[in-house]
Amino acid sequence: MSQARIGLVGLGVMGANLSLNIAENGFPVAVFNRAGSVTDAFVASAGALSARIVPAKTYEALIASLAKPRAVIIMVKAGGAVDAVIDALTPLMEPGDMIIDAGNADFHDTRRREAALREKRLNFIGMGVSGGEEGARHGPSIMIGGNPESYAVIRDIIEAIAAKHEGAPCAAHFGPDGAGHFVKTVHNGIEYADMQMIAEVYGLLRDGAGRRPAEIGALFADWNKGPLKSYLVEISGRVLGTPDPQTGKPIVDVIVDMAGQKGTGRWTVIEALRLGQSPSTIEAAVAARSWSSEKATREEGAALFDDLASDPLLIPSDRELEQALLAAKIIAYDQGFKILSAASGEYEWNLDLASAAEVWREGCIIRSALLDDMAAAIREGLPQGQLIFAPRFAGLIREGARALRHTVSYAASAGLPVPAFANALAYFDTMRQSRGTADLIQAQRDFFGAHGFARIDGGADRHGPWAGAVAHS
Known part of the structure; x- marks a missing residue:
């Protein structure tokens, strides 16, 4: 007899905590892990919640324990492991059953998997989950992509386990196939930029x-009481105030300055470039993590070029740094929303960008006090599609622009790297120039490749009189 409403494969940290979240919200959940001992240990540690957990030692037992239409969440490492689980599950499932990938998947893989399972009359949902271990256990931000009819079957479960903002679940369906995983990818890209700017x-x-x-x-900690209030600013303050138990030194002073990455920030940049967008703040954050891994190279560079720092300008005040961080943060979100908008058009997803902002208000890593106003600004309509042009944010950008410029100028004069801040400033300055320098680039392209150009007095695909151009030596 069917006992469980939903199944879950993969009892690592995220899978185990998500299973407990489901059970705690009143839904019987069947669980499976490749190592049966892990399943046994998980159930034994679940306490009173074990009454709602159905352990399965085989895929056949997992499927047999589920109510129809069956729904199984996969929480394993992205890539080939997901395909392996899908291959094991599909022969056991019936038309109308669904598989839900809740990992950090490349949305191209999600689109491929959804199309393949659709041919077998099975449903596939790509579910972006943000919030880490704590979020999975007590309420993550959830971004859904897939067949809306399939989502309707599990919607009550998803909304129950999601984080809540003023009682509303931080979960939404964003469109077909890979839409949910793409929104999660851009979330992670913004996360990279936000973390880099704070650093x-x-x-x-x-x-x-x-x-x-x-x-x-x-x-x-003081900034977290104002407009910069956010999870990342909060935890940064807590981390910096934490001593190392072994040495008594600040914990950050004993951590090697080499940052890891799992690829989602890089995916954001790659997809943005494919879509003709340039998320310069996110790209700077990805680059900074890559540079950080070259520890030996940086140590040699420090010895070789240590005497080249010039006389620095006056360091910005705390208030200026706060304003600069706020302005740069808004610019990073602006770039993120532009990527989402471009992808929505390219893949015909009809993404609700305001819903993305609302889903990110609680549970996820980039949750921030700014997101309420961002959602409202998007619903009101963004001038030229630019968040930084919206009345709610143009004033903050205007207030912070001078501080951002001072911060970047000081950093350059002091020889201190601020790639994310510098790229935020360059983006802002570009977007406030009514006439830039691409006229020369277009002329260059026409000179060497006859690509043509548009004239300011009208007309396109025109060419310059390059045959008579004067060469200067």
Whole structure:
């Protein structure tokens, strides 16, 4: 007899916590892990919730324990492992059953899998889940892509386990096939930029002003009471105020300065470029993590070029740094929403960008006090599709522009790297230039490749009189 409403494969940290979340919200869940001992240990550790957990030692037992239409969540490492689980499940399933990939999947894989399963009359949902271990257990932000009729079958479960913002679930269906996973990918790209910008402020205060980590942490804690209120600013303040139990030193002082990445930030940049967008702040954050991995190279560079730092300008005040961080953060979100808009048109997803902002308000890593106003601004209509042009944010950008410029100028004069801030400033300055320098680029392209250009007095595909151009030596 069917006992479970939904199944889950993969009892790693995220899968185990998501299973407990489902059970705690009143839904019987069947669980399977490739190593049966892991399944046994999980059930034994679930306490009272074990009454709603159905352990399965084989895929056949997992499927047999599910109510129809069957729904199985996959929580395994992205890539080939997901395909292997799908291949094991599909022969056991019937038309109308569904598989839900809740990992950090490449949305191209999600589109491929959805199309393949559709041919077998099975449904596939790509489900982006953000919030880490804590979010999976107590309420993540959830981004759904797939057949809306299939989502309707599990919607009550998803909305129950999702984070809540003023009682509303931070879960939404964004469109067919890979839409949900793409929204999650862009979320992670924005996360990269946000983390990098916070780290750049930390670097300026540590290496420029000579402040100790605890002092910087206290400043972040103060900023978290204002417009910068967000999960990442909050935890940064807490991290910087934490001592190492072994040495008593600030914990950050004993951590090797090499940042890891799992690929979603890089995917954001790759897909943005494919769509003709340039998420410069996100790209800078991805690059900074790559550069950080070259520890030995950086140490040699420090020894070779240490005497080349020039006399720095006056370091920005705490208030200026706060304004600069706020402005740069808004610009990063602006670039993220432009990527989502471009993808929506390319793949005919009809993404609701305001819903994305609303889903990110709680549970996820980039949750922020700004997201309410961002959702409202998007619903009101963004001038030229630019968040930074919206009345709600243009004022903040205007207030922060001078501080952002001072911050980048100071960093350059002091020889301190701020790639995300610098790219945010370059983007802002480009978007406020009514006439840029692409006229020369178009002339160059026409000169060497006869690509043509449009004239300001009208007409396209015109060519220049290059045969008579004067060469200067």
